[in-house]
Amino acid sequence: MDISRRNLIKTTLAASAAAAAGLTIGCKKKEAPQTETSAQAPQATTTAAATPSTVAVDNWVKGVCRMCGTGCSIYVGVKDGKMVAIKGNVDSKTNTKGFLCIKGMNIWKVAYHPDRLTTPLIRKNGKLEPATWDEALTLIETKFKEFHKKYGYDSVAYYGSGQCTTEESYTFNKIWKGGFGSNMMDGNPRLCMASAVAGYLSSFGSDEPAGAYEDIENAKCIFITGSNTSEAHPILFRRISSYKRQNPNVKIIVCEPRKTQTSKIADLWMPSLPGTDLAIFNGMAREIIKNDWHNKEFIARHARFTQGDGSQAATFDEYIKFIDKYTPEYVEKVTGCPAASVKQAAEWFAKSGATLSLWCMGLNQRSNGVWANNLIHNLHVITGNIGKPGADSFSLTGQPNACGGVRETGSLAHLLPGCKPVTIEPWRKHVESYWKVAEHSINPSKAINPKPGFPAVKLFSSLGGENEADKPVKAVLISTTNPAQTLPNLNKFVPNIKNAFTVVIDIFPTRTAQLASVVLPASFLYEKGGVYGCSERRSFLTQKAIEPLEGTRADLWIACQIAKRMGLEKYIAWSNEEDIVKMAEMAWNDYIGCTANTEKTLAGATYKRLKESTTGVQWPCPSEDHPGTYKRYVKGMDPIFDDPKRYGYNIPADADMFFYGRPDGKINVFMRDAEPKASEKISKEYPFLMTTGRVIEQWHTGTMTMRIPETAAAHPNSYIEIHVNDAKKLGLSQGDMVKVESVRGENILPVRVVNMTLEGVCFVPMHDQKGNRMVNFICSDVVDATSGEPDYKVSAVKITKVSGPQKVDDRYVVTKAELDSPTFS
């Protein structure tokens, strides 16, 4: 029965005669579109049978999943030197019982995709032409040296990723901050985690959560906000929902504009219009104090009330006065969340006994993201929900190594290893002397620049060609990320990336590679190995499973070659090493030495230990015999209490809980205003609020997951979810093509009519690479004033119908041929 339309016409003639229909047939001769799908099919069937249970492997190599921030521990199945399967690690502490999701189970397949880049490419006359490694690296060396001389050391930038291994990020950080004396290096965690970092630093004085995933199974109430955990962290979500099923008395509160799958397990769903949820948090605090549910003892011992601008201390009474404005009725008016829900949530939050908050990009990617983070911490402080099992203020990370690789190694424009700001002089001096910057730096200042560099959005606004005098950054080295698709308001940044001298390190052709001057083919994670650190401070070693695809090189090797050519051969001691595994080990040892005397210490997590461990190690871990830390800030659990002097802290001997990140050991409770002043507002012309997010089958810009047949088929294109009432008003039905337009750019997307979002709120997944479906053309590039993180979650748009339904499930990916053209088709 499956016949092409061309054949169909022939059979139709026979059919009509036979069936004596007596009507003429109006078939026009057209190309046979049905064969398109069958052309994609063979790939799916050839790889299909490779489920772990059916595949014979020579050996299983330990590793960690390449996708989200959960940090699932896996084994890579290798047969005849090739990856053939992935299975979960049943001993794992993160993905208990070895559970994985559909992405992780299939990720190995991308390593053998025909689109893999295998040779360096240099752009000549607009075309990316194959070159040798030596040619490409020589060009990079010449350009970098030229720009250093002509425009200063800050004219050459690095833009890294939460998917680089810790060793890679650390090496690039060391090269840039110490070797070049330039803080002009940032990473894509700026687009996802920066607000959480600033939130923890301002409230606790030390980055990253106090607790761990273990708290899920100890919590009595779980407050999930700004996170569609079911799609973005499926394995963690499953941990939560199976815990909830076994313990129905545990309360789950979900606060989100969309009634996602996450809210299906919730006892209470608190809707909030995008951008307004800070009022809910302040409203909950007011209810808690008004009803005398707050923990007075905890507040007296561990809270320091602080003015909203952070300038000076305040009193508890001032705080009460400040939040008095946020009555449940006021909150309802501002956010759309029923007043009764605010009261109920406040009661459960305060009285459960152990409340765990989980949040992700819904709070971080906001114009007031840091303040949103602070307000969650506030709730935990006033209710005393920190430092006991099941109680924590826990930020979920989006990327597998954003915590370990970028936050802890300080690979952002304002940080140094140990996640300490570059502005702190004693720490800067320590890093300078540990790295021997004075001896090795090629910068005449022979020191680390005390001034932070530009955060991502500012970095890319300042990036430009040599003829652009107002753009001080002339070159950028981009590793393992795709800013030409991930930055907000792309129309503004794409020309900058194109005009500058852009070097891209990636495994596949991407939108960024389309704009690049040089493209370097990278090895895949399991072809090189390295350490990843997940959301719960756990570092886990991925061992090299197979030899790299011919022609590709590990990012670490590339970093070392650049270091050598720039005259930093002795500075990066591992740059002369041949074996990539040894290279990584040396980089790791250098790193754990550098941060050994900080609370982020992984001194006990030697390579040997990481190789043997099936569970990874949670910092602080000061020595090899230390088991790793489940709870920070608590005496008896946190090793910092054993010898605070070593880490530069003063902890009173009688303190059983002490927040040593701040000098007085107390957590800041900020009087932060809830008004999203900088966020985009709806107007008559742009009446809808658009928010963006992930789906379970895809990851980031889809460069990998759109190339896995199973996941690409499951989510082949972006769409816009519109509330059924809005659709009625606009005269839209399922599948209609609409133009979604903001003041910055537009997309053409198919409509999905849903009833699970708030009216006036629409949602677009962020993974599609097709030019007119890349949602970041629409997104607002307003950034949080403190963290520099853009506001992807709130954009005002208008929606107009362009046509009826069209077939757009093309699983579009950028091909090698497209690399020659800078237009995004």
Next chain:
Amino acid sequence: MSIFDNIKNALNSFPVKSTYKINRMRPPGSVDDDLFMKLCIRCARCVEACPYRVLRRSSATKNAEIGTPYIYAEVAGCQLCMKCTSVCPTGAIDSSTVEMHQVAIGVARINEDTCMNHLYAKVESGELEPTGNMALCNSCLNTCPLKDEAIYLKDGIIPTITDKCTGCGLCVERCPITPIKAIYVVPKNMPDEETAGYYNYLKRIGKK
């Protein structure tokens, strides 16, 4: 009665004409198959009208069904846009079908032995030993045009199909289990797996 009518009636009364098959559905709004076979004049207007190119036509090997429209769910499910219902000149596809809720061209069922979420839940409950082969996926749920109405996750994990299922087959298209999908649609009028004759699904996967 003309000779053409005679041929038509003879063909339509042919005893083996209706070869129901798993994952092969008539267009949305189609009338009962007996009537459909009598009414359908194989004009292909519905096939032409389908903006997603989902509708196909039966080939000559399918006895009297030759030329009639089908959805072949493994390749592409129906997006329920209802563009085909209004073009049918004979009423084989009921033109009063304009809402996706009205559609009932089949019912999806899940193969509990291959669906990853089912296996996952079994490991979680201790029914199966953990082997590391369990992967979570919500593709059938996420792709369903009547998400949470026609399909929901029982206990937050087990995809469960309700009687609201339209039988559009999108879940079959998007199911990541290959080559034999873990979800399938039994078309309307096909009695059930047991009596589905030659095309019995269980036979196809070697269970019987």
